[in-house]
Amino acid sequence: MRWTLLAAGWLALMPMRSHAETRSEQLDRLVRAYPDALSGHDDDTITWRDGTVMPVDDGIADKSFDQMLRNASILDQIRLPYPVGASAPPALNVDPGRFRNEAFFKKMYGDCNAGEVKRNLVTIIWLPRSWGKPVQVTRVNGVAERLKQVSAEIDALEPAVRAAAFPIAGVLSCRAVADTGRTSMHGYAAAIDLNLKFSDYWLWAGKSKAKTIAYKNRMPQQIVDTFERHGFIWGGKWYHYDTMHFEYRPELFGK
Numbered sequence: 113m114r115w116t117l118l119a120a121g122w123l124a125l126m127p128m129r130s131h132a133e134t135r136s137e138q139l140d141r142l143v144r145a146y147p148d149a150l151s152g153h154d155d156d157t158i159t160w161r162d163g164t165v166m167p168v169d170d171g172i173a174d175k176s177f178d179q180m181l182r183n184a185s186i187l188d189q190i191r192l193p194y195p196v197g198a199s200a201p202p203a204l205n206v207d208p209g210r211f212r213n214e215a216f217f218k219k220m221y222g223d224c225n226a227g228e229v230k231r232n233l234v235t236i237i238w239l240p241r242s243w244g245k246p247v248q249v250t251r252v253n254g255v256a257e258r259l260k261q262v263s264a265e266i267d268a269l270e271p272a273v274r275a276a277a278f279p280i281a282g283v284l285s286c287r288a289v290a291d292t293g294r295t296s297m298h299g300y301a302a303a304i305d306l307n308l309k310f311s312d313y314w315l316w317a318g319k320s321k322a323k324t325i326a327y328k329n330r331m332p333q334q335i336v337d338t339f340e341r342h343g344f345i346w347g348g349k350w351y352h353y354d355t356m357h358f359e360y361r362p363e364l365f366g367k
């Protein structure tokens with residue numbers, strides 16, 4: 113009780129937090145995040161720079177969590193706020209970034225089953241000072257350049273911290289996500305899995321009969337902070353956690 117009162121008092125001293133984002137503000141954020149690809153939006157559609165128009169809503173109200181995972185609209189994709197920086201373990205079914213509109217990302221990065229993602233792959237050297245192996249990533253949206261910067265910054269961290277970032281477990285993988293049947297950001301070469309030895313994954317822990325999933329994480333916060341500074345979200349901020357996983361999702365940052 114005392115803590116609650118203290119917290120309430122502290123909140124009252126904070127500058128007024130912005131109101132919940134309107135639909136139009138959410139779409140502004142999306143368009144701002146992908147300036148090379150998107151040119152604008154109205155209430156119902158986004159417009160791509162090549163003139164393609166896509167609906168933002170599928171008209172289905174009250175979707176369940178599973179329906180959102182399998183069939184997210186563009187609005188569903190940007191609905192859950194992503195908490196930047198150190199944060200508490202996620203609440204039940206709070207998976208910011210796991211709702212992805214497949215048509216949106218296929219248009220953005222290509223369809224890996226049709227060989228379209230390959231055309232945009234470039235090679236970067238991951239952690240030149242600590243590991244120095246070539247990795248193929250997409251150049252779309254400057255992902256390759258951003259990962260180069262992430263790599264340089266992680267390379268400058270102390271050895272015990274950067275050890276969590278190599279050897280990597282992979283970038284491009286055309287397989288569907290185990291529990292959703294949908295393409296993950298690995299299908300677009302816009303995600304990277306770090307060192308398996310420092311990783312925890314909800315499905316490994318989810319075999320028990322427990323009703324809730326116990327959160328686990330061994331990924332250093334400095335690595336998470338580095339990726340977030342460059343527009344990558346972390347799978348450790350999901351209730352269905354995947355702590356080696358980072359993906360480029362600038363639309364989830366409130367910049």
Ligand SMILES: [Zn+2]
Nearest residue numbers: 303304305357
């Ligand atoms: Zn991954």
